[in-house]
Amino acid sequence: MKTLITNAHVVSPDVEIQGGAVEFEAGKITAIYDDGAELPAADEVIDAGGRYVMPGFIDIHSHGADRADVCDNDLDAVRHMAMKKLQEGVTTLLPTTLTQPQDLLEEIAGTCAQYMENQEFAKVPGLHVEGPFINKANAGAQNPQFVRKPNFEELKRIHDICPVTVFSIAPDVEGACDCIRQAKEIGISSSAAHTSSTSAEIMAAKEAGLTHLTHFGNAMTGLHHREIGVVGTGLLDQDLKIELICDGIHLCPDFLKLVFTVKPIEQLVMITDSMRGSWIDEGIVDLGGLDVVVKDKQARLKDGGALAGSILLYNEGLANIVELTDIPLHQLVKATSWNQAQSLGIDGVGKLEPGFCADIVILDKDFGVWKTLVDGEVK
Numbered sequence: 001m002k003t004l005i006t007n008a009h010v011v012s013p014d015v016e017i018q019g020g021a022v023e024f025e026a027g028k029i030t031a032i033y034d035d036g037a038e039l040p041a042a043d044e045v046i047d048a049g050g051r052y053v054m055p056g057f058i059d060i061h062s063h064g065a066d067r068a069d070v071c072d073n074d075l076d077a078v079r080h081m082a083m084k085k086l087q088e089g090v091t092t093l094l095p096t097t098l099t100q101p102q103d104l105l106e107e108i109a110g111t112c113a114q115y116m117e118n119q120e121f122a123k124v125p126g127l128h129v130e131g132p133f134i135n136k137a138n139a140g141a142q143n144p145q146f147v148r149k150p151n152f153e154e155l156k157r158i159h160d161i162c163p164v165t166v167f168s169i170a171p172d173v174e175g176a177c178d179c180i181r182q183a184k185e186i187g188i189s190s191s192a193a194h195t196s197s198t199s200a201e202i203m204a205a206k207e208a209g210l211t212h213l214t215h216f217g218n219a220m221t222g223l224h225h226r227e228i229g230v231v232g233t234g235l236l237d238q239d240l241k242i243e244l245i246c247d248g249i250h251l252c253p254d255f256l257k258l259v260f261t262v263k264p265i266e267q268l269v270m271i272t273d274s275m276r277g278s279w280i281d282e283g284i285v286d287l288g289g290l291d292v293v294v295k296d297k298q299a300r301l302k303d304g305g306a307l308a309g310s311i312l313l314y315n316e317g318l319a320n321i322v323e324l325t326d327i328p329l330h331q332l333v334k335a336t337s338w339n340q341a342q343s344l345g346i347d348g349v350g351k352l353e354p355g356f357c358a359d360i361v362i363l364d365k366d367f368g369v370w371k372t373l374v375d376g377e378v379k
Helices: 075-086 102-117 152-161 176-185 199-208 229-236 253-262 314-324 329-344
Strands: 002-012 015-025 028-033 044-047 052-055 057-062 090-097 127-130 164-169 189-192 210-213 241-245 268-271 283-287 290-295 298-301 360-363 369-374
Touching: 002 028, 002 329, 002 360, 015 329, 052 329, 057 075, 057 127, 057 268, 057 314, 057 329, 075 090, 075 102, 090 102, 090 369, 102 127, 102 152, 127 152, 152 164, 152 176, 164 176, 176 189, 176 199, 189 199, 199 210, 199 229, 241 253, 241 329, 253 314, 268 314, 268 329, 314 329
Parallel strands: 002 044, 002 052, 057 090, 090 127, 127 164, 164 189, 189 210, 210 241, 241 268
Antiparallel strands: 002 015, 015 028, 052 360, 283 290, 290 298, 360 369
């Protein structure tokens, strides 16, 4: 069945067409039309009404949504999370685990593998394993009870159950670089997280295969004039991709403006780092065995007040960056989809062009989500 999205403000990496159209069939995009082009007959027409039509968002770091959490180790929780993410415009998702015991992480991997066998909502190509190989001094909202030394065999056991697309590790802990190197050999990308690393330690990890920095600016060494730390290295290096929580809380607005000014857009990856407190107004929820208070659009540990993931909705993060910067949408869209797909080797998504999956989000001009399509089906 051929479908056309007409009267669309089409936005894709390096492409922006007001009044354009997107054609797709059998789940794949078959053509993009300029304003005024003669359009073919179609079995179904979706009039976008001038709204933005963009590649579906790819959230590579999300623990949960709407009271559901990956670490619940419950198939219905994963399904509910994947369904709610569609309402944020997310069409591809990496369920993200927490620092937990190995046997539980393996069980969670099995549960996520079950969802992957029948992906009803957002697509899940694999997992993001955050921890447990982190620096306990930088644990933040990760449960320090379960922090342990890097062990590639543990990571591989998880990977053998459900593909691990990316894992987050502290490069400054003993054995980290060996683990990063071994992970790269089997196709797992690595990201620096919850770390006291120096710049030299980050560069050594990069040499071993490190490609990302997790929730940039948070739970890592900051920029100092005598040691630039993880933050300074992330800004200076032109290869490392950095994850950004664009809620204006984890990174203040001026810091976000700084990053988007000095770092090439091709190296930026917008995430939510959302937890089960997203989609609720306020209350107390659990995160990896720790109580978290959700209030005033923030999630903080009840004991100590540290930020504990976010309650950010993906489309709201994009709206924040549009307001803060003058970067055109056809560039910003790289940070919502294309960079993620390229970096992690997720084929066929992240652009609106022939041959790509019809994974599409249609946004109102205030960036509210109007419709989300996965493989050409409205979800």
